[in-house]
Amino acid sequence: MAATPLLELRGIDKSFGPVQVLHDVGMSVYPGEVTALVGDNGAGKSTLVKCISGIYTIDAGTVLFDGRTVTVNSPRDAADLGIEVVYQDLALCDNLDIVQNMFLGREQKRGIVLDEPTMEQMAAETLASLSVRTVKSLRQLVASLSGGQRQTVAIAKAVLWNSKVVILDEPTAALGVAQTAQVLELVRRLADNGLGVALISHNMNEVFAVSDRIAALYLGRMAAEVKTSDVTHAQVVELITGGRSGNLGLPPEGPTDFADFMPGGQL
Numbered sequence: 001m002a003a004t005p006l007l008e009l010r011g012i013d014k015s016f017g018p019v020q021v022l023h024d025v026g027m028s029v030y031p032g033e034v035t036a037l038v039g040d041n042g043a044g045k046s047t048l049v050k051c052i053s054g055i056y057t058i059d060a061g062t063v064l065f066d067g068r069t070v071t072v073n074s075p076r077d078a079a080d081l082g083i084e085v086v087y088q089d090l091a092l093c094d095n096l097d098i099v100q101n102m103f104l105g106r107e108q109k110r111g112i113v114l115d116e117p118t119m120e121q122m123a124a125e126t127l128a129s130l131s132v133r134t135v136k137s138l139r140q141l142v143a144s145l146s147g148g149q150r151q152t153v154a155i156a157k158a159v160l161w162n163s164k165v166v167i168l169d170e171p172t173a174a175l176g177v178a179q180t181a182q183v184l185e186l187v188r189r190l191a192d193n194g195l196g197v198a199l200i201s202h203n204m205n206e207v208f209a210v211s212d213r214i215a216a217l218y219l220g221r222m223a224a225e226v227k228t229s230d231v232t233h234a235q236v237v238e239l240i241t242g243g244r245s246g247n248l249g250l251p252p253e254g255p256t257d258f259a260d261f262m263p264g265g266q267l
């Protein structure tokens, strides 16, 4: 692939106090593609996303956006670049309607009053551009939406701001079969519209259904970045659970660990 990644991470380290959670992590997200970020519970996926989005400050490493080195020190910096994140815990307000949620914190004003017609129109256009048809009224409270519809609103909110990279942290974790299919279709559409999409998922079927590339984190290290068409489910599961699969992934452990399995070895 000759394309420049929209987002490229190199050598990212992140510790919380004495605990190093990310070690020398590299990852690329390409325009027009879905990159699945996989890894076991606690592998560091959400932490990596929060580093990209400026919620956490990285200890070391480089972030390149469209080939340029950038500094992301706050969610505002990330948003200014066109990086939007849909978090695991959705951060929508139940007591507000769809339009209010989509513009929360970035309300459009005309003079000193809110410009409701413009916001409503922008929300409608964004949902239409994503071919979202299941939402009945834009003035419906988010509390009254299904899980899938909430995800749809959260994703629409993320693309409302001319975003170039959208990162989704387990958008289908709490959804039923039909709603999952809807959200995955939407994820695919974002990439087909030219965005770079990173999708965190634990579901192999979904990863294989929707992704172009797979990045596998293992204990805070990037075990492998592969094209989805080059690997099998079983290989990806091995990368997730052991950090390697055949000649893919992290190098084998040194001989000192091998001694653990020898008669008389420690442990």
Ligand SMILES: Nc1ncnc2c1ncn2[C@@H]1O[C@H](COP(=O)(O)OP(=O)(O)OP(=O)(O)O)[C@@H](O)[C@H]1O
Pocket: 016, 019, 021, 039, 040, 041, 042, 043, 044, 045, 046, 047, 048
């Ligand atoms: N704010 C924090 N302070 C201390 N440790 C943290 C913090 N956030 C995450 N960790 C630790 O970092 C590791 C990675 O956590 P993270 O949430 O990134 O995992 P994850 O890959 O997203 O897992 P999951 O699939 O369960 O969502 C875990 O061991 C976690 O306990």
Ligand SMILES: [Mg+2]
Pocket: 045, 046, 047, 088, 169
């Ligand atoms: Mg997580």
